[in-house]
Amino acid sequence: MKSKQYSVKIYEVNITDEVEFMEFFDNNYTLFKDHLIVIKGNFPSTIKTYLEKKKLSYLHNVSLPKGRNRKALEEELKAEHREIAVSAQMAQNEVERLSSRLHNNLTVLDEMIRSGREIDIQGDLLLLNRVNSGATIKTTGNLIITKVVEGSIRCLGNFMMLTASPKANIVFNGVEVDNNLLENRLNRVELKNNEIIITPVLKKEINWAL
């Protein structure tokens, strides 16, 4: 689509006396030659030929967007400011709520969880390494694991962030999660109204060689 935007001056007029109109236009031609003439109501053919002869642009019976006066504009701007302040406050509250939840007993681990190990965390866990087959991770809070999981996960938090892990056994708030749904590079798994919702955070890597 190709479009351009213009600001035009518009002269809107109701014609009652054709002769008067033409006289007025003859006198003020220089003033009106760059205007768009909008005729309201009755539009006699004499006027039409007159306008065409004078090469004036015109429209007949169109509804124009009404300009607002300064006071109305100021009012509107104020309201907008108020709205922005309110939504900023709401966003701030949301961040605080989430971070207080996150910082509440956050454990950060960067070690391979080998087979046979059982990690039991009260609170949230950020794990920056693999969970091997035969290992178990349990958290009462949220869980983020940035590498592949081949062991078991028992998470009771509000959300999990997991990479695609086709060999993992994942139980989230007592419900087993189907690994096939964790198909993206990073997935957000959360509980909303007793429903487990999985949303991609990072999409699958594209293999350009194929």
Added chain:
Amino acid sequence: MGIVIAVISGKGGVGKTTATANLGLGIALNDKKCVVVDFDIGQRNLDMILGLENRVVYDIVQVMDGEANLKQALIKSKVNDNLHFLAASQTKDKSVLESTKVEKLIAELKESFDFVILDAPAGIESGYEHTIEFADAAIIIVNPEVSSIRDADRAIGILDSKSAKVKAGEDVAKYLIINRIVADMVESGEMLKSDDILEILNIKLLGKVPEDKGVIDASNQGKPVILDKKSIAGQAYKRITGRLCGEKVDMKDIEVSDAGLFKRLTGMFR
């Protein structure tokens, strides 16, 4: 002062004892004094694979209990003077091992040998824990299959928590040998690739040993396969022991079969 290396696997039957025998002999062939110790109390096999079963008079339990001294119990290999062997007891079981006695024995062995190789029992029970407790390093033997990898992973986990060195705040060096690789099966995707195994276990690769029918016969005859110059497994153990003795030996890519290469070439001309 020698270095103590435990040969472990977690899972049984992956070739731990065969590897121990070949590593011991390979090190001896590199002119280093080496002793291999069978820690698989109650199920000793290493004596047979080394061809020394009829020479066992005293075993490790008798040495630890003071019924015999170390000199009496050590058996010199028929093949190489640098290689010595200490047998496990076949009559007792794993519960006879005690930490203090094991520590004393290993300290004594360290005095007179460059390399002390301990053949761990399969599994992760007390016998295994005693084998790794005083080791400076561990060689983990795996087969390219998931069950072996998982058991090895578990064994490494225990090594990292129960070893005396780790408890003292040091690291136990860990090296991986992937045993019984069949190139065709790796190529067709039936067998795990070594890169995948290394990613799971996250330890250094010491070497890869290809599947070789000659190994069984060599074990039955009591002549470790490293003595067979034509054997591909023997050559692999040669490279591995060379690396252990400080030589720089490149990794040979045994995961590409010659047949596969041939197929590819003929495919090109078709």
